[in-house]
Amino acid sequence: MKQIRPAPVPSAQATDPIPSWNDTVPKQAIIAFVEKVTKEGSPDFVPVAERIAVFDNDGTLWPEFPMPFQLAFLFDELKRRTPNEPKLAADPMVKAALAGDMAKLFAGEHHDGLLRIIALTHTGMKTGDFQARVEAWLASAKHQRFGQPYDQLTYQPMQEVLRYLRANGFKVFIVSGGGADFMRVWTERVFSIPPEQVVGSTARTKFELSDNGPVLLKTVEDPFVNDKTGKPVGIWQFIGRRPIACFGNSDGDQAMLQYTTINNSHPSFGLIVRHTDAEREYAYDARAPISGKLVEALKEAPQRGWSVVDMKNDWKRVFGFGQ
């Protein structure tokens, strides 16, 4: 009887787990880290339950230039609603937003103008209705420069890292300054990251049992801004343990990079994506207009051993759609 040979198991060399990366230092560092912590019997081995990886979203998994996509959503919502809502249209901050007056909107430490617009437009909205608005926007709006729906603009190299980590037993979380309610609508479809693995900025909802069943109404009470030192705070509150891998792109990610990599009892990994590619994406770093400024975290990177990705040189392609 003829013996049937099993197909050879592809080796790491044979099957490139992250093919959209050039074979430069960051790619080698990612693969070396994953191989190290998954090697049973090695002193660097990390049990599956503790393979927690956290990813910033805006600027790390998709662009945040010239503004975070959620801000584009907010402005498009204002454009859609103001013709039928004169009271909303008359608000000075709404007028500033529609006129593109970012300086006014982002003035003050807490961006009071922006928060006012969120309060005006979101308060009292059912969570389900908000989700439906986000879906409708994603189905119709297109990014001005790339002419694609926003959720098609994810970075292909990072999608591959997400898959590679998951295939190696990692549990992957988004830890973003963006609104949790905004992100959770599409993260499962777009990144295979379920809502319960999305840590974002939040405010409380209010529970009511209406005639049509239970509803949760959005409020702006107890706001939590999941950015800067808020990121490790959010990680603790929502995940409850320390990550071993952290991916970001701006000074907003510096604290969670520190939390992940400094004096961690496990081997750990930090990575910063630098926006250096004006041709295929954008080049800005320190000159970010609204969000995504990268200065301090970049300075700290060599000391901490964080990998720094130069998008232009380290990524074979940027997006999944044909460019």
Added chain:
Amino acid sequence: MKQIRPAPVPSAQATDPIPSWNDTVPKQAIIAFVEKVTKEGSPDFVPVAERIAVFDNDGTLWPEFPMPFQLAFLFDELKRRTPNEPKLAADPMVKAALAGDMAKLFAGEHHDGLLRIIALTHTGMKTGDFQARVEAWLASAKHQRFGQPYDQLTYQPMQEVLRYLRANGFKVFIVSGGGADFMRVWTERVFSIPPEQVVGSTARTKFELSDNGPVLLKTVEDPFVNDKTGKPVGIWQFIGRRPIACFGNSDGDQAMLQYTTINNSHPSFGLIVRHTDAEREYAYDARAPISGKLVEALKEAPQRGWSVVDMKNDWKRVFGFGQ
């Protein structure tokens, strides 16, 4: 050549998935629900990603009589610390606690006395130090009546339900009024529920980068009480989608039972554990001394189709240890 037959797949009848339950109505309802939502091609089928089940902890997965275990921890900590901390010992609320004056401690809508003790004992503590204290307590303290370490007092029938649901693709969360930081220390070991699947009461931590690396310090700021209508709010904030199964034991669970079962687009399941067994555990329901009062949720159960477990009649055994 002799043909090798595969071993027969055990049927639900052959292998009892929850053997510590008597064959009464609640057991039948649990099994019928799980079989219904996992049957591919059926209109009641629920995709794996949406099989979210939430469990209250105190009184549902382990006892909360005569007081929640976390309160026993807090009192034991006071007994341990006050001999060496005269300022702490001199506080009137600490004195009330050590004298067992629950009325004073729990006075007011927000239990100001209790909150004061938490503020006095927890503020500024590193999260890691707090975890170590909880571990040390669990390793030494024993429940007065049962003479067992507290974490040995989980309900065997509920442990079986947790396993049964997980084996059927459910993702299981604890949604408890207890402190998230307290529960997450032991839920993985005791219930196989990882920290990131524990939703509890929280306050913010504060991130600091000290000479010894990053630390998170406990504060009592931005408190969130994950009880009553706070439970669906916590579910939305931490999980971000609606559960299809909910297990509780008190009026504190009523809102999340409503949120899970009323007008859910999926088939759903609600269950209330009644404490009716003075011999093997406790019998109290409406007469709960500190927490776990069950009146309103029990009244609502028939209308909503929630299963009501009579511990005395429906559970073959209560605890895992030999009774």
